[in-house]
Amino acid sequence: MLALALVQSLGLRISRNLGYRHASKQEDGGVPVTVCRGIDGKRDFRRGINCLVPFVALATVLAAGCSKTQTASVLGDAAHPTPVHFYTVAEETTRRRIQAVGSLYAFEESVLSSQVEGRVSEVLADVGDNVKAGQALITIDPQELQFEVDRQRGLVTQVRAQLGIGANDPPPSDPQKLASVQRAEADLFDADHKYGRAQQMYKDNLISQQQLDEAASRFQSTKATFTVALQEVDRLKALLISSEASEKLAEKKLADAAIRAPFPGAIKTRNVHPGEYVRVQSPAMVLVRTDRLRARLAVPERWAGWVKDGEIVDLHVEAFPGKTFQGKISRINPAVSEDSRTFEAEALITNVDGRLKPGFFAQASIPSEKEEKAIFLPERAVNYRYGVYKVFLLNGNRVSERQIRPAGQTEDEHGRRFEVAEGLKPGDRVAVAVSGDLHDGATVQERSEANAPAVK
DSSP: OOHHHHHHHHHHHHHTTTOOEEEEEHHHHHEEEEEOOOOOOOOOHHHHHHHHHHHHHHHHHHHHHHHHHHHTTOSSSSSSSSEEEEEEOOOOEEEEEEEEEEEEEEEEEEEEESOOOOEEEEEOTTOOOOOOTEEEEEOOOOOOHHHHHHHHHHHHHHHHHHHOOOSSSOOOSGGGGGGHHHHHHHHHHHHHHHHEEEEEEETTTOOOOHHHHHHHHHHHHHHHHHHHHHHHHHHHHHHHHHHHHHHHHHHHHHTTEEEEEESSEEEEEOOOTOOOOEEOEEEEEEEEEEEEEEEEEEGGGGGGTOOTTTOOOEEEEETTTTOOOEEEEEEEOOSSTTTOOOOEEEEEEEEETTOSTTEEEEEEEEEEEEEEEEEEEEEOOOOOOOOTTEEEEEEEEEEEEEEEEEEEEETTTTTTEEEEEEOTTTTEEEESSSSOOOOOOOBBEEEEESSSTTTO
């Protein structure tokens, strides 16, 4: 009809160019006709009809061509069967691979914080930067900390001077070698000698009782002074230990003014900026180590007896479709979660190139020694539409659509295959179009039985 309308319009235009005028008129019966008039204005039905005859013929040819093309394009009807291969479904004995899901985690993740208070002087690394172990990441203004170091060093020098030792000399092991102790000891010796003479002279009635008492008092006083001198040495030795510890603590705080990376890794987050005042234990950065990753997998409890330490795990992530990464089971949680009825298995993955990132969702396949009967189909035999998996079963020269429930997808020496949990039984024949698509009820023509493990 569209072709006829186009040709009629084209005919009217050509006839106008030839000198004809057209007018619409209703004849008997109310049917509108086009009247063609000549140059003189008179009706000329014959010439008008003659001018339209070629275009009507052209419209007929075009309409016939379109109808023929539409008829020939239909594939899958009785006249044009779709060529297909088919798979005969059969069970095969397979060693079970345990399917689990989980997430990737950094091998190490540390929240770095400041051990001293102060103003941030400089930030030397930012998010995404790779850093080495011991590398300075943030520096705190060290001026006040340097003052404290100088003060503690002065106290240590003072104590050492009182003990009469040099900057690098150890504390004296024999207190009587100190000058202060030796002086007190000499005074004690002199007072003791004088007290002895006073006692002899008192017996000889050469001195009075008062003079004897004075000699005895001086002896007791110098004896006490000697004891105090010995105690002072012990006090100074203890003070030296305390002062040196305070000096080391001040030096450590000065060194802690630079927040350093405890291990090689990359900066995950940064929480401070130059000029900020940070306090002790306030989070400054998060550092992650990603040269190795931990895959923490949730394994159904029914597989608890089949997951072994040291097993090689195949992992797939959405960021790299079709790529298989491998890890090794390193830890197995001895407890099962009561909520999810799963237990956690951890696999270590080498990630030197850094392609895998912490937080990736991972699908894992873990080998086991368990053997079972199962049905598998090649990936191209399964159709996925809007969350539904379907296959086409061969019934004579037609196919019928059937929904299936896959138990998982695996890849082995036979390629990528679906394990079918429901929807198929041994002996079913699954059709796959050689070219094009199939639909429910389509007429097909068998070409050959495909060479696949599903065929028995």
